Each structure stands twice: as C-alpha cells, then as structure tokens.
Amino acid sequence: MRNSFFRILVLALIIATIGVLSIYSSTFQKEGVWQGIYMRQALWLIIGLVCFFAISSFNYRKLWDANYFIYGVALFFLFLVFVLGIVRLGAQRWLKFAWFNFQPSEFAKLAIIIFLARYFSRKSADDTSLLSGKFGIFQGIILPFIFVAVPMFLIIEQPDLGSGMMLMLVFVSLLYLTNVRLRYIFILLVSLVLPLPFFWHFLRDYQKQRLLVFLNPNIDPLGAGYTVIQSRIAIGSGGFFGRGWLSGSQSQLYFLPESHTDFIFATFSEQWGFLGSCLLIFIYYLIIRQGFIIAQRTQDTFGRLLAYGISLLLGLQVFINIAMNMGLAPVVGLPLPLMSYGGSSVLATFIALGILVNIDRTRNVF
Amino acid sequence: MERKDILNLIIIFMFSVLLIGLLNLDILQGAKFRRQSDNNCIRLIPQSGARGNILDRNGQIIVDSKISYDVMILPQELKRIDQIIGRISRILGVEAKELKAAFRKNFISSSVPVTVATNIDVKKAILLGEYKVEEPSVMVQPKPLRHYPYGPLAVHVIGYLNQIDRWRLTKLEDYGYKTKDIVGFGGVEEKYDYYLRQEEGGLSVEVNHQGKFMRVLGFEAPRNGKDVQLTLDLKIQKIVEEKLAGRKGSIILMDPQTGEILAMASYPNFVPTVFVNNRAALISGLFNNPDAPLINRAISSSYPPASVFKLNVACAALELKKINLATSFLCQGSTMVGARRFSCWDVHGAEDIIQAIAHSCDVFFYKTGLLVGAQNIHDYASKLGLGRNVGFELPYETGGFIPSPLWRRINKFQNWFDGDTANLTIGQGDCLVTPLQAANMTAVFANGGYLLSPYIVKAVGGLDFSAKKKKLTRVNFKKSTFDILSKGLRKVVSDEKGTGNALSFLPVAVAGKTGTAQVSRGANHGWFVGFFPFDKPKFVICVFLENGGSGHAASVVTKQIIEDMNKEGLI
Numbered sequence: 026m027r028n029s030f031f032r033i034l035v036l037a038l039i040i041a042t043i044g045v046l047s048i049y050s051s052t053f054q055k056e057g058v059w060q061g062i063y064m065r066q067a068l069w070l071i072i073g074l075v076c077f078f079a080i081s082s083f084n085y086r087k088l089w090d091a092n093y094f095i096y097g098v099a100l101f102f103l104f105l106v107f108v109l110g111i112v113r114l115g116a117q118r119w120l121k122f123a124w125f126n127f128q129p130s131e132f133a134k135l136a137i138i139i140f141l142a143r144y145f146s147r148k149s150a151d152d153t154s155l156l157s158g159k160f161g162i163f164q165g166i167i168l169p170f171i172f173v174a175v176p177m178f179l180i181i182e183q184p185d186l187g188s189g190m191m192l193m194l195v196f197v198s199l200l201y202l203t204n205v206r207l208r209y210i211f212i213l214l215v216s217l218v219l220p221l222p223f224f225w226h227f228l229r230d231y232q233k234q235r236l237l238v239f240l241n242p243n244i245d246p247l248g249a250g251y252t253v254i255q256s257r258i259a260i261g262s263g264g265f266f267g268r269g270w271l272s273g274s275q276s277q278l279y280f281l282p283e284s285h286t287d288f289i290f291a292t293f294s295e296q297w298g299f300l301g302s303c304l305l306i307f308i309y310y311l312i313i314r315q316g317f318i319i320a321q322r323t324q325d326t327f328g329r330l331l332a333y334g335i336s337l338l339l340g341l342q343v344f345i346n347i348a349m350n351m352g353l354a355p356v357v358g359l360p361l362p363l364m365s366y367g368g369s370s371v372l373a374t375f376i377a378l379g380i381l382v383n384i385d386r387t388r389n390v391f
Numbered sequence: 392m393e394r395k396d397i398l399n400l401i402i403i404f405m406f407s408v409l410l411i412g413l414l415n416l417d418i419l420q421g422a423k424f425r426r427q428s429d430n431n432c433i434r435l436i437p438q439s440g441a442r443g444n445i446l447d448r449n450g451q452i453i454v455d456s457k458i459s460y461d462v463m464i465l466p467q468e469l470k471r472i473d474q475i476i477g478r479i480s481r482i483l484g485v486e487a488k489e490l491k492a493a494f495r496k497n498f499i500s501s502s503v504p505v506t507v508a509t510n511i512d513v514k515k516a517i518l519l520g521e522y523k524v525e526e527p528s529v530m531v532q533p534k535p536l537r538h539y540p541y542g543p544l545a546v547h548v549i550g551y552l553n554q555i556d557r558w559r560l561t562k563l564e565d566y567g568y569k570t571k572d573i574v575g576f577g578g579v580e581e582k583y584d585y586y587l588r589q590e591e592g593g594l595s596v597e598v599n600h601q602g603k604f605m606r607v608l609g610f611e612a613p614r615n616g617k618d619v620q621l622t623l624d625l626k627i628q629k630i631v632e633e634k635l636a637g638r639k640g641s642i643i644l645m646d647p648q649t650g651e652i653l654a655m656a657s658y659p660n661f662v663p664t665v666f667v668n669n670r671a672a673l674i675s676g677l678f679n680n681p682d683a684p685l686i687n688r689a690i691s692s693s694y695p696p697a698s699v700f701k702l703n704v705a706c707a708a709l710e711l712k713k714i715n716l717a718t719s720f721l722c723q724g725s726t727m728v729g730a731r732r733f734s735c736w737d738v739h740g741a742e743d744i745i746q747a748i749a750h751s752c753d754v755f756f757y758k759t760g761l762l763v764g765a766q767n768i769h770d771y772a773s774k775l776g777l778g779r780n781v782g783f784e785l786p787y788e789t790g791g792f793i794p795s796p797l798w799r800r801i802n803k804f805q806n807w808f809d810g811d812t813a814n815l816t817i818g819q820g821d822c823l824v825t826p827l828q829a830a831n832m833t834a835v836f837a838n839g840g841y842l843l844s845p846y847i848v849k850a851v852g853g854l855d856f857s858a859k860k861k862k863l864t865r866v867n868f869k870k871s872t873f874d875i876l877s878k879g880l881r882k883v884v885s886d887e888k889g890t891g892n893a894l895s896f897l898p899v900a901v902a903g904k905t906g907t908a909q910v911s912r913g914a915n916h917g918w919f920v921g922f923f924p925f926d927k928p929k930f931v932i933c934v935f936l937e938n939g940g941s942g943h944a945a946s947v948v949t950k951q952i953i954e955d956m957n958k959e960g961l962i
Contacts, residue, residue, distance in 0.1 A: 201394055202395060255431075257424065258427045259428070260417065260424070261417060261424025262428035264417055265417060274428055274431065275428055278599035278605065279599050279600040280428075280431045280432065280599075280600045299414070299417035299421075302413050303410060303413060306409050306413070310406050317395075317399055340402050344406070347409050347412075348412065353408070
C-alpha cells in the first residue's frame with residue numbers, strides 16, 4: 026500500500042527535478058525576470074508536493090459527493106476565462122491572480138474526469154449492478170458527451186485546441202473502459218470524424234497553419250514551421266549522449282522558442298541525447314503503468330475509472346507533447362506534465378497523482 | 392482480451408512510437424541535425440591573409456600587399472544601426488548617407504556582418520577600435536590589399552587582380568575557388584595565382600537567435616600566399632619603361648645564356664590600382680581603349696618582323712649552301728621578280744652577305760630568298776623559333792605566323808608565287824612574329840647556336856627552379872653560319888653606313904639588326920634586335936615600336952637604354 030505512494034512520489038519528484046533543471050538550462054543566459062524562473066517552478070513544485078500529500082490522505086470517495094460542485098466550479102472558471110477573453114478580444118487561457126496566472130483548463134480536465142468516473146460508476150439501487158451496462162445510446166453516449174462538450178467548447182474557444190482534443194480522447198477511452206456497447210462508441214466516433222472537414226472552417230488561421238505545417242514543416246520554415254524545425258534540430262543534434270549540461274546551443278541560444286514550456290522536452294533531449302530521453306520517457310511510462318496497476322487492483326468502479334482517467338490524461342499529454350516536439354504531431358499548446366514551466370499544470374498534475382495514490386490507499390476500505 | 396488490456400497495449404504502443412521517433416532523430420538523422428544546429432549558431436568571420444609578393448631577381452619587391460581596414464557592423468538591433476552609423480561617419484569623416492547606402496547594399500542577413508566602409512587608414516582604424524569597446528557590434532577587419540609601389544611598372548608581366556569571372560570560376564572551382572574570390576588576371580598574377588593566393592582563416596563565433604555575438608569558438612590564422620620571384624631586374628625594367636614611355640611598343644631584355652627575361656615592357660600600360668579600388672569608369676576606359684593597354688605586346692600580339700626576318704633567310708641560304716661568303720648580288724635600287732618590280736630602300740651596289748645584313752639590302756635578300764625557296768625559309772624560321780609559341784609562362788601568348796606554300800595550298804587553295812617569296816624574305820606579307828620570338832631568335836646568334844626557352848619566374852615560395860626552367864635546344868647550324876651572321880650583326884652597328892650605326896658610339900660593343908615594317912595604315916613599325924657586349928653577350932635586346940617610324944628610331948631607343956644601363960653599371 027505504501028509502496029505505490031513512494032513509487033509515484035519518487036518518480037514524480039525525479040521528473041519534476043529534471044524539469045526545474047531544464048528550465049534553468051534554457052533560461053540561465055537570459056536577462057532580467059527570466060533568471061529566476063526556475064525558482065518559481067521550484068516553488069510550484071513545493072506547493073505541488075504539499076497538495077500531493079494533502080490529497081493523498083483525503084478520501085477520494087468524497088469526490089463522489091462533491092462531483093457536481095467540482096464540475097460547476099470548473100465550468101464557472103472556464104466561463105470566466107471565456108468572458109474575459111471576449112472582453113480583451115484575444116487569446117485568453119489565464120486568469121490573473123495576485124502574483125501568478127491561473128490556468129483553469131488544467132484543473133477542468135481533472136474535474137471532467139472525476140465527473141465521468143462518477144457518471145459511469147453509478148449503480149442501480151436495487152441490485153447494486155453497474156448502470157452503465159444497461160445504458161442506451163442516450164444515457165451512454167449523448168448525455169455524457171454533452172457534459173464533456175460544454176467545457177470542451179469553452180477550452181477550444183480559449184483557444185486551446187490541444188487540451189480540447191485531448192479531453193475528447195480521454196472521454197472516448199473512458200467510454201471504452203466502461204461497459205458501454207462498442208456499437209455506441211463506434212457511432213460516436215463516426216459522428217465526430219465525419220464533420221471534421223466542416224470544422225476546418227471554424228479553426229483559426231494559426232491553427233490551420235499549424236496543421237498544414239505539421240504535414241510539411243518546410244512550407245513556412247521561418248513562420249509557423251519554425252518551431253518544429255528548430256525543435257527537431259534540437260532533439261536530433263543531441264545524438265546518443267547529448268551535448269551535455271548547459272551546452273545545448275539550440276535552447277540556450279534561443280533558436281528554439283518556448284524552450285521552457287511546451288518544448289522543454291527538446292531542451293532536455295538536446296542536452297542529454299538519446300540515452301537521457303529514453304530514460305525520461307521510461308520514467309513517464311512507469312508512472313502511467315503505476316496508475317494502470319492501481320486501477321486494476323481497485324475494486325471500486327468509481328476509483329478504477331478515476332485511476333484510469335488520470336493515467337490516460339497523463340499518458341496522452343506526455344505522448345502528444347513529446348510527439349509534437351519530434352514533429353510527429355501537430356503543434357498544439359499542450360504542456361509536458363511535471364516538466365513544462367507553469368504552476369497550474371504542476372499543481373493539477375500533483376493533485377491528480379495525489380488522488381491516484383489515495384485510490385490505492387483507500388481501496389481496502391471496501 | 393479485456394478492454395483494459397487493449398488500452399494497456401495502446402499506451403505501450405504510443406510510448407514505443409516515441410522511442411522510435413527518438414531513434415530516428417537522434418541516431419539515424421543525428422549527424423544531419425547536429426550540422427544544422429551548428430549552422431544555426433556558428434558564424435565565420437573570415438580574415439584573409441596577404442597575397443604573395445612578387446619580387447625581382449635580386450629579391451626587391453615589385454608588388455606587395457599592405458594592410459587596409461574594412462569597417463563592418465553586426466546588424467543586431469536595427470533601431471541602433473542609425474545611431475552607430477552616425478558615430479562611425481563622424482569618426483571616418485564620411486557622410487552618414489553614404490554609409491547607410493553601403494549598409495543597405497551589402498546587407499545579407501541579420502547574422503552576417505555588413506561592410507559599410509572599406510580601405511580606411513590606420514589612424515581611423517585605431518579610433519574605431521576605441522569605439523568598439525563601447526559598441527561591440529562594430530568590427531574593424533584588417534584586409535591586405537595589393538600595393539604597387541612602382542605604379543604601372545612591369546604591369547603586363549605582373550597582371551592585375553579582380554573579382555573572379557564566371558569563365559575562370561567554372562575552370563577553377565575544383566581547386567577551391569569561390570565566387571567573389573579575387574584572382575589574378577593576366578601575367579604572373581594569373582599564371583601563379585594558385586601559389587600567390589592567400590588562405591583564408593578567420594574567427595568562428597557563436598551567435599544567438601538574433602545573431603548577437605556570444606563567444607569566440609576558435610581562430611584559424613590566415614596564411615599568406617607564396618612569394619614569386621621573377622627574373623626581372625628592377626633597375627633594368629625601370630630604365631626600359633622610362634625609355635619606352637609614350638611610345639606604343641614593347642621592349643624585352645633577355646639573358647642569352649639562360650633565357651631569363653631581365654626586362655619586359657609594353658606600352659601603353661595601365662595602373663593596376665584601378666582594379667584594387669574598383670574604379671568602374673577607369674576600368675571600362677581601359678577595356679574600350681583602342682590602343683589596348685591591357686595587351687602585353689611582348690607576347691600577346693604579333694607584327695611583321697620586316698628586315699629582322701632577313702637573319703633567318705641568311706641562315707637558310709648559308710645552311711643550304713645557296714650562297715657563301717663570296718656570293719654577292721648587285722643592288723640597283725630594285726629588282727624584277729616575275730613581272731613585278733620589287734624595290735630596295737636604297738641603292739647599295741654590289742653587296743656580299745655581311746654587307747647586305749649591315750645595310751639591310753632588300754635586293755640581295757630577294758634574290759637569296761628566291762634561291763632558297765619559300766618552304767625552306769618557313770622551315771628555318773621554325774628552327775629559329777619564329778612563328779610558333781616559345782612556350783612562355785605568361786598566359787595569352789600568341790604564336791605569330793610564318794606563311795608557306797604548303798599552308799597556302801591547303802588552307803586557301805591558292806598557289807604561291809615568287810612575289811610572295813620576295814615579300815616573305817623581307818618579313819612582310821602574312822609574316823608575323825612577337826617581339827619575344829624576335830628576341831629569342833637573336834639569342835641564338837648571341838650564344839652561338841642555342842635556342843632558348845625564355846622564362847620569367849625564377850622561384851616560387853623561396854624554391855628556386857631556374858635550373859629546371861633553363862632549357863637549351865641546339866640549333867644544328869654550321870659554325871661558319873653563326874660566324875658570318877654575328878659578323879654581319881656587328882657590322883650593322885660598326886659600319887658607317889650600317890642601319891644601326893647610331894649605336895656605334897656606345898662604350899659597349901653592340902651587335903644587332905634593325906627592321907622597318909611597312910603597315911597598311913599608320914607609320915611604319917620599328918624594330919631593333921641585338922645583343923651586347925659583342926664579345927661576351929650578356930644581354931639580348933629587342934625593341935619594337937608600333938608605328939614608331941623606323942628601325943632607326945628603335946635603335947635610338949636601344950642606345951638610350953644601353954647608355955643608362957652603362958651609367959648605372961649594370962653591364
């Protein structure tokens with residue numbers, strides 16, 4: 026029982042420390058406010074750890090009850106961002122607080138997963154069997170889809186296409202894990218994919234450009250394709266052993282934009298090469314695997330779905346972010362959990378891990 | 392399989408994709424990306440070495456390089472460029488407008504230094520160096536430039552420097568030449584460019600994404616080119632050019648024992664600095680000048696040899712035993728060849744071979760030539776090195792031309808007539824030789840029967856290879872032939888009525904032959920070929936004056952040259 030707690034804690038700490046070091050390495054030559062940015066990340070890491078400890082001893086079953094409240098709060102903040110975005114006539118992902126920027130979509134992802142886990146683990150009152158097996162198409166697909174679609178729409182409108190699409194992926198995966206019939210899932214997928222060409226017109230110009238650039242980065246090497254090209258150069262130039270700590274010219278001389286946030290993997294990979302990157306990916310895999318193991322040995326359906334959801338959330342973010350660093354996925358604004366600079370992301374990830382640990386800790390109660 | 396296992400497999404699959412992607416980028420394409428990464432952040436700031444010097448036979452510098460300075464700006468922040476340029480313009484005393492224009496013209500990208508001013512002097516370079524302390528994006532780059540301390544002296548031998556043209560580039564690309572390289576054109580600069588040219592070194596610096604200088608990664612010292620030592624004697628060259636100045640033509644002085652060229656001048660000449668400073672108007676003036684100042688008249692253009700050619704006819708006649716010392720012909724001022732009357736320039740009376748050479752009697756040679764035959768005259772001219780390349784080192788040597796019946800029949804489908812032979816014997820008609828060929832022929836008489844291969848480069852990079860260059864070819868004539876010829880050549884000067892009598896009052900005994908070539912347009916060409924001192928020839932001289940009037944004029948120039956050489960104790 027204590028086992029999973031320590032494993033996840035140690036693995037997360039390793040990655041977060043690597044993240045702080047990478048942020049330091051990508052900004053240490055910059056002047057002014059950039060100098061102290063890794064300190065801020067370290068501070069967020071400490072706050073995240075506190076949250077992790079707190080949440081891990083907080084019975085996750087209480088989330089079952091607080092479910093609607095959490096969902097409502099998340100929706101409220103997303104709506105706030107949406108309204109402020111309209112007021113400011115531009116991209117808006119943050120809410121400005123006293124001394125930090127709060128990014129609600131990071132927490133909203135978690136809230137939606139909690140909500141879905143709750144929704145699909147309801148039991149019928151008479152025979153305590155799962156309701157989800159008996160769901161028709163409306164209850165099994167359409168209703169939860171609406172609950173997911175509302176926050177997802179608000180997130181995509183921020184605009185944050187990456188997080189939105191990822192929520193959809195998590196949603197489909199969770200559907201797959203519950204007893205909802207495959208036929209319904211298939212119908213959902215078809216009805217999502219078919220109108221995609223239609224949605225093309227609703228994408229913003231830069232989003233279209235990014236998708237086109239993903240297909241061929243060289244169509245605009247100094248514009249939209251620049252980041253991908255530089256990121257691929259950064260990763261590739263690392264070679265097998267990497268260029269060494271603080272010796273990556275791509276990230277340290279700022280050829281690579283966003284080298285401390287979305288493209289932190291490229292920064293890391295340039296310095297530590299194939300070896301280091303493989304190790305990092307492996308550690309990520311270990312965390313996600315730990316989540317899956319926790320999910321499998323949890324008897325409680327709510328806890329199991331929650332654990333799967335959190336693991337999938339992490340896994341998909343890691344995969345999409347690293348794939349986009351390597352040019353295997355279009356550039357979307359998704360951070361690399363635990364490594365990218367950003368308090369909200371670190372905090373949300375640690376809270377998610379805390380819940381995960383707590384599921385494992387309290388499973389014996391039932 | 393349960394759904395959760397399939398999901399598990401999907402996750403494993405996704406992470407494997409990531410690892411394969413890493414493998415592809417890091418291992419398979421790693422080298423390529425490393426190179427691209429270096430291209431991103433490493434800039435080379437070239438620093439050129441000095442081109443090799445060109446020295447005379449005594450090691451004195453004819454052409455060298457002196458340092459000039461270029462001012463360059465690393466254009467990082469556009470806002471500050473105006474301010475920086477303003478500062479530079481105040482220091483240099485040049486209008487800021489000019490600098491800005493140069494900046495706009497030379498700007499390539501924000502990471503490449505832009506040259507805004509060239510060839511500034513040391514004082515200003517030092518002043519700018521002080522400014523550089525507070526403004527590191529200003530760079531003062533030393534650049535060696537060709538320096539010609541004697542101006543146009545020996546310019547045709549040396550050649551000039553200019554930016555490489557497309558034709559040369561296609562030829563030289565494989566030897567590491569690049570566009571915008573400065574290469575030699577004409578003369579030693581072209582022929583020995585590969586040795587003279589410097590190797591570029593430079594700084595490699597690291598820059599950030601804005602092209603801002605971060606640190607110096609390495610420095611490779613530029614290497615200077617190799618010095619080329621010529622056989623020219625600077626003092627003689629100076630005398631020769633001084634005497635030739637103002638007249639079109641060419642003068643060559645050569646060592647008759649070795650074939651070393653001691654002086655080679657051609658006029659009109661030009662000042663090669665116009666190419667260094669890239670003065671477009673002056674350069675196009677040079678190319679369009681009808682007098683063709685860029686042509687080295689000593690080797691690159693050929694002229695009718697006139698009476699100088701008679702030496703060849705005399706050799707042929709003596710060798711073929713058509714005449715001997717006792718033979719004499721009567722000159723009555725003209726003679727009939729076929730139905731045409733060919734006249735002599737004077738009435739000489741009865742003349743033997745020696746007198747005929749001394750007085751340059753045309754009638755004697757018409758008759759001798761007819762005895763010898765045109766084809767023989769052509770063949771003997773070839774033996775004496777006329778009408779074919781001497782294999783000189785400098786580029787753009789022309790072969791000249793000696794006509795023959797055979798050539799005419801093959802190429803023109805025309806017959807050869809005796810009148811043509813008569814014309815040929817006095818070196819007129821289609822007959823053309825270069826001054827260098829005339830000098831080379833004269834050397835055969837001076838050294839008693841060796842055809843030389845003249846050369847002008849003695850050593851490259853301190854490595855003397857004159858021993859290899861010295862190539863003597865025995866001309867298989869009888870000794871008596873040479874004796875008679877040299878007697879005749881001496882008579883030209885010593886005889887009171889000799890055509891080169893002007894040279895007889897010199898303290899040195901000179902032998903030689905004048906020539907006056909009639910040309911269809913303009914004044915006659917004047918020739919004088921000869922050697923001195925007569926007893927122990929140390930110099931062969933060939934003076935050719937294009938439209939210079941007569942052989943007499945050429946012998947007067949020769950006289951002045953020998954006088955000056957004597958005064959300076961060079962003989």
